[in-house]
Amino acid sequence: MELTISQRMAAMQPxxxxxxxxxxxxPSIVPFAGGNPSPEAFPVKELQNISRIVFENxxxxxxxxxxxxxxxxxxxxxKQFANGxxxxxxxxxxxxxxxxxxxxxxxxxAKCLTDEGDTxxxxxxxxxxxxxxxxxxxxxxxxxxxxxxxxxxxxxxDAIKANPxxxxxxxxxxxxxxxxxxxxxxxxxxxxxxxxxxGVAILEDNPYGDLRFSGxxxxxxxxxxxxxxxxxxxxxxxIISPGLRVxxxxxxxxxxxxxxxxxxxxxxxxxxxxxxxxxxxxxxxNMAGHLSTLQKLYRGxxxxxxxxxxxxxxxxxxxxxxxxxxxxxxxPKAVDPMAFVxxxxxxxxxxxxxxTFLPDETAPCTAVRLNFSAPxxxxxxxxxxxxxxxxxxxxx
Amino acid sequence: MELTISQRMAAMQPxxxxxxxxxxxxPSIVPFAGGNPSPEAFPVKELQNISRIVFENxxxxxxxxxxxxxxxxxxxxxKQFANGxxxxxxxxxxxxxxxxxxxxxxxxxAKCLTDEGDTxxxxxxxxxxxxxxxxxxxxxxxxxxxxxxxxxxxxxxDAIKANPxxxxxxxxxxxxxxxxxxxxxxxxxxxxxxxxxxGVAILEDNPYGDLRFSGxxxxxxxxxxxxxxxxxxxxxxxIISPGLRVxxxxxxxxxxxxxxxxxxxxxxxxxxxxxxxxxxxxxxxNMAGHLSTLQKLYRGxxxxxxxxxxxxxxxxxxxxxxxxxxxxxxxPKAVDPMAFVxxxxxxxxxxxxxxTFLPDETAPCTAVRLNFSAPxxxxxxxxxxxxxxxxxxxxx
Numbered sequence: 039m040e041l042t043i044s045q046r047m048a049a050m051q052p053x054x055x056x057x058x059x060x061x062x063x064x065p066s067i068v069p070f071a072g073g074n075p076s077p078e079a080f081p082v083k084e085l086q087n088i089s090r091i092v093f094e095n096x097x098x099x100x101x102x103x104x105x106x107x108x109x110x111x112x113x114x115x116x117k118q119f120a121n122g123x124x125x126x127x128x129x130x131x132x133x134x135x136x137x138x139x140x141x142x143x144x145x146x147x148a149k150c151l152t153d154e155g156d157t158x159x160x161x162x163x164x165x166x167x168x169x170x171x172x173x174x175x176x177x178x179x180x181x182x183x184x185x186x187x188x189x190x191x192x193x194x195x196d197a198i199k200a201n202p203x204x205x206x207x208x209x210x211x212x213x214x215x216x217x218x219x220x221x222x223x224x225x226x227x228x229x230x231x232x233x234x235x236x237g238v239a240i241l242e243d244n245p246y247g248d249l250r251f252s253g254x255x256x257x258x259x260x261x262x263x264x265x266x267x268x269x270x271x272x273x274x275x276x277i278i279s280p281g282l283r284v285x286x287x288x289x290x291x292x293x294x295x296x297x298x299x300x301x302x303x304x305x306x307x308x309x310x311x312x313x314x315x316x317x318x319x320x321x322x323x324n325m326a327g328h329l330s331t332l333q334k335l336y337r338g339x340x341x342x343x344x345x346x347x348x349x350x351x352x353x354x355x356x357x358x359x360x361x362x363x364x365x366x367x368x369x370p371k372a373v374d375p376m377a378f379v380x381x382x383x384x385x386x387x388x389x390x391x392x393x394t395f396l397p398d399e400t401a402p403c404t405a406v407r408l409n410f411s412a413p414x415x416x417x418x419x420x421x422x423x424x425x426x427x428x429x430x431x432x433x434x
Numbered sequence: 435m436e437l438t439i440s441q442r443m444a445a446m447q448p449x450x451x452x453x454x455x456x457x458x459x460x461p462s463i464v465p466f467a468g469g470n471p472s473p474e475a476f477p478v479k480e481l482q483n484i485s486r487i488v489f490e491n492x493x494x495x496x497x498x499x500x501x502x503x504x505x506x507x508x509x510x511x512x513k514q515f516a517n518g519x520x521x522x523x524x525x526x527x528x529x530x531x532x533x534x535x536x537x538x539x540x541x542x543x544a545k546c547l548t549d550e551g552d553t554x555x556x557x558x559x560x561x562x563x564x565x566x567x568x569x570x571x572x573x574x575x576x577x578x579x580x581x582x583x584x585x586x587x588x589x590x591x592d593a594i595k596a597n598p599x600x601x602x603x604x605x606x607x608x609x610x611x612x613x614x615x616x617x618x619x620x621x622x623x624x625x626x627x628x629x630x631x632x633g634v635a636i637l638e639d640n641p642y643g644d645l646r647f648s649g650x651x652x653x654x655x656x657x658x659x660x661x662x663x664x665x666x667x668x669x670x671x672x673i674i675s676p677g678l679r680v681x682x683x684x685x686x687x688x689x690x691x692x693x694x695x696x697x698x699x700x701x702x703x704x705x706x707x708x709x710x711x712x713x714x715x716x717x718x719x720n721m722a723g724h725l726s727t728l729q730k731l732y733r734g735x736x737x738x739x740x741x742x743x744x745x746x747x748x749x750x751x752x753x754x755x756x757x758x759x760x761x762x763x764x765x766p767k768a769v770d771p772m773a774f775v776x777x778x779x780x781x782x783x784x785x786x787x788x789x790t791f792l793p794d795e796t797a798p799c800t801a802v803r804l805n806f807s808a809p810x811x812x813x814x815x816x817x818x819x820x821x822x823x824x825x826x827x828x829x830x
Contacts, residue, residue, distance in 0.1 A: 039661055040688075041635055042601070047546045047692045052502075077494045085497070086489035093482035098473045101481065101675035106448075138534060138701040145700055149570065150443045154550060171699040174545065205438070239437055265435055279497035281706035292436075296443045303567040304541055305534040309705040310677035 046176050068421030071388035073215070073363055074412040075276055076339070079332050081323065085279065088318040092311065100311045106302045107294075108136025108286070109310060112317035116286045119320050120272050123248060126261040127270060133291040135298060138308045140245055140273035140285035143297075145171040146304070147241050147269045147287065148206065150296040152177050157201040159238065160208040161189050163366075163395030163403070165215045168208055168243065180204065181397035184214065186357075188221030191228050198236045206239045211259060213246045213362025216395045216407040220360055223256045230262045240268045246362035248277050248329050251337035253360035266290040274316050276363070277332060282312035336363070336411055342418045343410040350426025353433050356408075363411040366392070369404045373432045379406060381431065385424045442572050464817035467784035469611070469759055470808040471672055472735070475728050477719070481675065484714040488707065496707045502698045503690075504532025504682070505706060508713035512682045515716050516668050519644060522657040523666060529687040531694060534704045536641055536669035536681035539693075541567040542700070543637050543665045543683065544602065546692040548573050553597040555634065556604040557585050559762075559791030559799070561611045564604055564639065576600065577793035580610065582753075584617030587624050594632045602635045607655060609642045609758025612791045612803040616756055619652050626658045636664045642758035644673050644725050647733035649756035662686040670712050672759070673728060678708035732759070732807055738814045739806040746822025749829050752804075759807040762788070765800045769828045775802060777827065781820045 092100050107113065117134045121127045128134075137143040144167070152158060154176040160169065162181025172179060180201050182193040189209060198204050209229070211221040221229070233240050242259045260270035273285035287297065301307070340359065347356050347367070356367040369375060379391045392405030410418060488496050503509065513530045517523045524530075533539040540563070548554060550572040556565065558577025568575060576597050578589040585605060594600050605625070607617035617625070629636050638655045656666035669681035683693065697703070736755065743752050743763070752763040765771055775787045788801030806814060 039630055039633055039663055041547065041663060041686060043689070043692050044546055044549045044552075046549055047696060050692065050695045052691075052695050052698065072499070074499050077498060080494060080497045082489070082493040082497070086486075086493065089485055089489055090482075093478070093485055097478040097482065098476060099677075101476045101478070101677045102473060103468070103470050103671075103676045138705075141699070142701045150440055151437065153440045153442055156440075167698065167702065170695070174696060174699050234435055237435055267435055267437060275499075280499045280702075281495075281497045283701060283703070283705045290437060293439070295448075296439050296446065299446045299448050299566070300443060300570060302448065302563065303537070303570050304700060305538045305679060306563065306676075307679070309534075309679045309708050311707065312705050 046174055050170065050173060066386055068387045068417045068424070069412045070408045070421055071390045072409055072412050075280060076335060076411050079335060080279055081319065081328065084319060084323055085315055088315050088322070092314050092318070096314065100314055102310070104307045104310045106298050106307050108308060109313035109317060112136055112313045115317050115320040117288065119325065120286070120288060124258045124261055127258060128288055129263060129266065131266060131290055132288055133294045134286055134288050135294050135301065136308050136313060137285045137287060137301065138283045138305055139275055139280070140243060140271045141167050141171070142301070142304065143271040143285050143287040144168045144241065144243060146297040146300045147271070148172050148175050149300050150293060151239050152205045155203065157204040158206045158208055159194065159197050159201070159204050160397055161210065161214060162397055163216050163392060164208065164397065165210060165243065166395055169397060172208070179397035184217050184219055186219060188214070188219055188225050189229065191225060191232065194229065194232055198232065198238060204236070204238050206241055207233055208241045208243065209259070210243045211256070212244055212250070213359045213364070215362070216364050216392070217366040218357040218359030218362060218364045220253070220256060226256065226259050227262060230259050234265055234267060241271065242268055243271045245273045245276055249333060249336055250361035251333040251340065260288065269293060277329060278316055278319055282315060284308060284312050284316045339410045339415065339418060342415055343408065343422060346419060346422030350423050351429060353429055363409055365408050365410065367406050367408055369406065369429070370433050371404060373404060373429070375404050375406065378428065378432060381428045382425055385428050387421045387424050387428070389425070442570055446566065446569060462782055464783045464813045464820070465808045466804045466817055467786045468805055468808050471676060472731060472807050475731060476675055477715070477724065480715060480719055481711055484711050484718070488710050488714070492710065496710055498706070500703045500706045502694050502703050504704060505709035505713060508532055508709045511713050511716040512668070513684065515721065516682070516684060520654045520657055523654060524684055525659060525662065527662060527686055528684055529690045530682055530684050531690050531697065532704050532709060533681045533683060533697065534679045534701055535671055535676070536639060536667045537563050537567070538697070538700065539667040539681050539683040540564045540637065540639060542693040542696045543689070544568050544571050545696050546689060547635050548601045551599065553600040554602045554604055555590065555593050555597070555600050556793055557606065557610060558793050559612050559788060560604065560793065561606060561639065562791055565793060568604070575793035580613050580615055582615060584610070584615055584621050585625065587621060587628065590625065590628055594628065594634060600632070600634050602637055603629055604637045604639065605655070606639045607652070608640055608646070609755045609760070611758070612760050612788070613762040614753040614755030614758060614760045616649070616652060622652065622655050623658060626655050630661055630663060637667065638664055639667045641669050641672055645728060645732055646757035647729040647736065656684065665689060673725060674712055674715055678705070678711060680704060680708050680712045735806045735811065735814060738811055739804065739818060742815055742818030746819050747825060749825055759805055761804050761806065763802050763804055765802065765825070766829050767800060769800060769825070771800050771802065774824065774828060777824045778821055781824050783817045783820050783824070785821070
């Protein structure tokens, strides 16, 4: 007898990025493929100090089982933080749940809002972790093209009309992963109105919103949500630490009640030590100053990459993001993107082929995603230069 | 517009126990309802020390993203620990995955081995957290009666034959939750043979196996698994700390490969700080001595409860477990169990009605589950005495 894998999982493959990630320990490879925060960005001293105090003052709370909704003080602190960053985010009737990273918030929301055979609308390309979570729910993914100012409104309307079982739009309005594009203020309202009119809920994922380093703030779609159709996901992975696995969702309480039940089935609750550490950090740290430091760090890294691209990769088109971790590089049409990724790997530069991020991975895509948050400044400079040489060998 | 909850989650209710748990902060209530380890059992000093060292020596590893399979040194240490406790547990072709508690291992295994409409066989009664995870997979649950020496073999064979889409047996062989019963050595082989013959995979959940305080060790079903049909789940929740959320599964690699993909979609990876703390504890602590201390602690608490039951609850029947956290108390037939639970609550003793643990929650059940690990010795003595008075008021 052999174990038979379920249909829901049989076709699922490991994320190409998580696989590439396994090679990232090799220091000779320039890591443009991942999505890690810069190790320089971790507030090590503060977290070390907080951790010491937790074990001194409150060890049993940190080590015992806790409630599924999340450590109560963190729920309050996270809500205050999120509403401080996005005034008007929480509406009457909303609540908050602490999740094991925003990934879990996305997974739980999809489970609670869709059944097998339903359609989830998403940006095309979009975040692979979310797309894979949706795939395990056995839903149909309908991709909508992304323009320079975010998701195409016409494309969204067409997709809604073409998919009568469209239940949910998954969208990353700020410095989208993988394109780096930001949804304009006007389009946010239009997206909201369109979804409301057609009975489509919105899953707004905002992992990079606190890392804007140029341009001006555009309010979250959730702030426009007078009717209670938006589930907003945030995370401390990019601004405190991803290893701690602490994210959250702010949404109408009726949805959160079901997400709590789904979370009980998934992991009972998020690591309490992580939750207390994040809570104390939010309460005791100068968050404005901390975020400003991070924004400065990533502004510098992004500029360096853009500068290198202009010098060495002028044959490609690329986005210039106003925040976040990524830029999106469209190679000249003549270039076979998989051959390019392979050649880049041989030149010791890890990049991810754009097709990885497509709802339909078999569709043509000549882009690659470049990450500027994880590599050092020197790796960015050298890596882009090497990437330019690789491209030159393809396009003479 | 109102958000429409998916069919898969619409009928799901919060676990009665997790709800009761919310009241457990009230120190005047005797906590027989939960399943918490004793706070005295936490190795606070050691974990405090380990945590300090991690932040000193290895902060970036603890704070950064990690691989989904689990922190490599912990995977090795957990495998060694589990195989030391259960010689012959790992077979050639097996691997290990670190999960966010055993709950996640159960959830992932069910996702990877069953589709909507399949049947999962389970003990009747069984662990509510697992049953609820299965319910969100929209499978049919087929309960099999539990006898004094574990699951009924005839009942299992009947259930397999009655359910052609039976894909998986979920079973807790040691000090079962909620009954406290242990599956005999002979029955383990018979259960394995029966499942193998009928093409049913086995999900063996062993959260309490390290907490045997009387009788002698019975090897895990996984040790009998010559054909690769068993997924074995373990956890550090009961012997180190549940708040850290670290469990594991040992299973054929082909299954683990899919569980890794499912875990990527669920929470990317388990909190790294938790994983390193568990790893260092396994590597640096005298585990035999630590477990012996815990066994002694729980032997004392169990004896105290059994003694109280004999004195004050002689009108009820109850199991005398050889380990674990629970005993199962069957009330006289004349007693309305829900009225008893309510009256107990009014007498400030929290117990869980047995129906909570049934695959079919509407079936009749006159039992309650009693937890002896969390309450203090004094709470056990007082609580059982009070419970006896409550019962006396029902049965004169």
